[in-house]
Amino acid sequence: MKLPKLQQHKELKHAVDAKELYRSLGLNTAHWAKWHARNIDSNEFAIKGTDYQGFTQWVNGNKTQNYLLSIEFAKKLAMQVKTEMGERVRNYFLECERRMSPSITQQPAVALPQNYIEALEAHLQAVKEKTALEHQLQISQPKIDFHDTVAASSVLVTISDVAKKLNMSAQALNVKLIELGVYDKRRLPKKVFNHWFLQKSYGQMKLTKQGRDRNLITQAGQIYIIDLISEQMKLVSGKEAV
Template identity: 60%
Template structure:
């Protein structure tokens, strides 16, 4: 699937064509008008001129409503889809932002040795902090890559270890986001919504017990949700 193009825009600085994003997410093209109205034009948390700009385009001789989206707003819409493609597009936007926001290091005033030394020391310290943050995040990045290359289902305990939590901590978070059927708590049975989204399955063991397992999509979903210090999202 083709990733959406990021274009320069005077008002939004960088923008994404909403219909192109919609198609890249693999959504039903026949539902575009309804989806765009609900999620963009009528979205109570989106501000016209800041998050999006509307415009009319000609398609096969007919007028059609379309929008330009800010990068931040496009990321939110991609994440709402909650598919692997949505995650991929979100990460693509983040990477594009990272590349365009590289800090410009001003040359120090070499006529003042004290200021020059301080400037180089500050730059060195900033690089050290960035390297430490990358090293800290690397195990989670490696795990994400390993999951993406695998089709193996994992237990909640195994996933918890990989993202630096105890099974108890991860299970509590799964309760908080509604992954488990609340009617059957404290038994850990995935809810219908969590299962239908493809995040988890319930398997019957040889001795007749229910066992919850996380699919590849579920593993990636939990990594993205809990390894970036984000607020909890309901499933």
């Protein structure tokens, strides 16, 4: 397998050729146009100029679309391909990032205490920081345990179930999910989960006995939605307070 080469780029710093990445992942070259349209052009979590930059090129007399990707974005695309080649490419990018990160010897030196008083103050500050960290961990641990337990569960819940936990109506939650891109806006008014939401195993779409679509949320999806909307509510309430 030939790994994609890194190249210098003014905005992206170290860029990856998208077509080289595509070939390295062992994907069908005939599906390139469909793949880049779905994973790059229509990717709601990819920012043009930060994660990628598009350009056209001529190959064998044919005009084709290509992209330069940031290492971070290229790594995410590789992670979506759940094959051995996808894992190898992902590890390759991780190693590239590790080698490009500043080494320990390049970090600024910490000033050493010059006398007993300074040493005592430094020790006291270290104790304070450790105590504060342990206290924060105690506060966060119940939430961490809850998230781990819920995420491991295979139970599916409805939109109404999630809405109740947020003290919202199912209708209001659906409006939020449309705004956040959980639903495919191109399919409205029919509520169809976006590809990325299904791919992350956040939700499932099933048919009822009457042949109607039913949107169900996995436990991992429930955590994602509750955390995201709760954080959004905090931001809104904070702005109103100001």
